[in-house]
Amino acid sequence: MPSARPAGRPRRSSRATLEEAAAELFLENTYAATTVEQIAQRAGVSRATFFNYFASKADLLWAGLDDTLRACGEALASVDPGGPAVDGVVDALIGAARSRGEG
Structure with missing residues (x-):
């Protein structure tokens, strides 16, 4: 039975996608003006998924x-x-x- 997932490069993890989306938004809008909702939307994940990885926007900022x-x-x-x-x-x-x- 063929896989439902397309062949090719594997998807990046949601955590990495959230970190990248946040970095882009922080540069575009500043940290203070960026919301968790905007980060989740840019990353293509739900707000709940955001909170699966990070307790807050500040935790994401200092991640790593x-x-x-x-x-x-x-x-x-x-x-x-x-x-x-x-x-x-x-x-x-x-x-x-x-x-x-x-x-």
């Missing part, structure tokens, strides 16, 4: 910050103490940004 900071800390811990500090910090920040963008 702990993971990003942890990744920066791990990258900084592996920096060569005898090497240029600026290069180590830059590499850590770039690595954290890349890992954040993969979600």
Whole structure:
């Protein structure tokens, strides 16, 4: 029996879609002017789905910050103490940004 789902690239998770929709709306309208309803609508999910992933709009804003900071800390811990500090910090920040963008 054929699958009802079309072949091709898998759908992004609702969480990632919500994060992306929120980022777009925050840039377009500001954080304060953006509502949970607008975020859910842009993401193509219900308000209830939003609250399955995030307790509030503020939680969505700060989503992933702990993971990003942890990744920066791990990258900084592996920096060569005898090497240029600026290069180590830059590499850590770039690595954290890349890992954040993969979600």
